[in-house]
Amino acid sequence: MKYTLRQLEVFLATARNENITRAADELAMSQSAASGALRDLENQFSVQLFDRMGKRLQLNELGRLVRPRVASLLDEAHELEHALARHAEVGHVKVGATLTIGNYMAVPIMARFMSENEGANVSLEVANTRTIGRKVADFELDVGLIEGEIHSPELEVIPWRGDRLMVFCAPGHPLAEREALTDEDLLAATWILREGGSGTRQTFDRAMHGLLPDLNVLLELQHTEAIKRAVGTGMGVGCLSEVALRDAFDRGDLIPLPVPHRDLARSFYFILHRQKYRSAGVDQWLKLCRETTGLNGTMEAADGE
Structure with a gap:
């Protein structure tokens, strides 16, 4: 194998931040180590993945093409690492929710998710529909729970309730x-x-x-x-x-x-990136959301909704 998972992590962090210094900070690396990892990745395949404009690094066409595959590969690698280390199938799930869902429905679902899955954890980010959609599209969140309509060829929009x-x-x-x-x-x-x-x-x-x-x-x-x-x-x-x-x-x-x-x-929806690996934790989260309403902090059966 010509690349390492660390090189792929540096590639994704640089794509998110468009700056090698911020990417290094995100990964707790030195700038020189991050720059070297990205340079080695490109040199090993004789390719360029970014257009360099001063200190800004912007994905070029090839970089945009491989980014979803890199994100999916790293998600699978992290899930495997978690399963080997903790002997658990469900790991960390990054959830984004719009304000109504996040403030009035998501917390009891999170509590049940973690109580039913030993070693599992959920991080929740609450923002409006536009922001959650952007972060799912940018691979910063695994799944979004939204209350508005969104149209993006990168996103799969699934009716919820x-x-x-x-x-x-x-x-x-x-x-x-x-x-x-x-x-x-x-x-x-x-x-x-x-x-x-x-x-x-x-x-x-x-x-x-x-x-x-x-x-x-x-x-x-x-x-x-x-x-x-x-x-x-x-x-x-x-x-x-x-x-x-x-x-x-x-x-x-x-x-x-x-x-x-x-x-x-109106309807509430799940949104997922079409090319992002769907982990066991994401599948479990979606299943639990469908089974519950979470109204007013309670966990009621959905009764076919």
């Missing part, structure tokens, strides 16, 4: 006693919404087709709890997943506002 958004307000808001909102009510309301790029905002914008240019959006926030608190003070009305609102509705802290003529239904 249904969800819906709910419009809501504070108990003392003028709309709180309304049985249903009309388009006139929606246009007259002051809105506090998720930011662009989030799955929640995608669904909201689609549902409000025809009204969007005239809606009065006071605030755009990145966190569901911040939106709930702002709406709870009477600043305006919001629109979030029912998963994030159920407890507040049960307590009477927030009031649901039916909008029957607007389609606020």
Whole structure:
């Protein structure tokens, strides 16, 4: 074999960072050792994998072609290493989740995953749909759990379960006693919404087709709890997943506002890189997600969802 796993690790780290110094820091190597490993890899095959522009190293066409294969090979090697060292089939799974899923569903699934798989571990990164999609595409995450739509030839998008958004307000808001909102009510309301790029905002914008240019959006926030608190003070009305609102509705802290003529239904999805090796841990994670809903921190059977 003409290459080493260390050389492949340096190649991937350099592809992610586009800089050999940052790649060396990521791998806890000296810059000279990382540079030598990358140089040896290219020299052994008489190829160039990067275009060098000053201190920046950008993948060329050949580098982009082999990158998915290198990532897949290293994933298999790491899984084998884990199995030999710990005698376990399921190792470390890097999961990305959008805010609603990450904050209200993923943690109980993580707890069950680790309790059922000795020696297994899960790292969870929470961000919006756009960011999770980019990190799965860039091999930084093994699997993404998203609440928005994403289109990329590199990604496999797999339906998971249904969800819906709910419009809501504070108990003392003028709309709180309304049985249903009309388009006139929606246009007259002051809105506090998720930011662009989030799955929640995608669904909201689609549902409000025809009204969007005239809606009065006071605030755009990145966190569901911040939106709930702002709406709870009477600043305006919001629109979030029912998963994030159920407890507040049960307590009477927030009031649901039916909008029957607007389609606020949506789906949650798994996303995976089409060319990335799917480890036993990823398969186990997907299986467990399908078996559970995780609503409000509980682990309920999915009942066919």
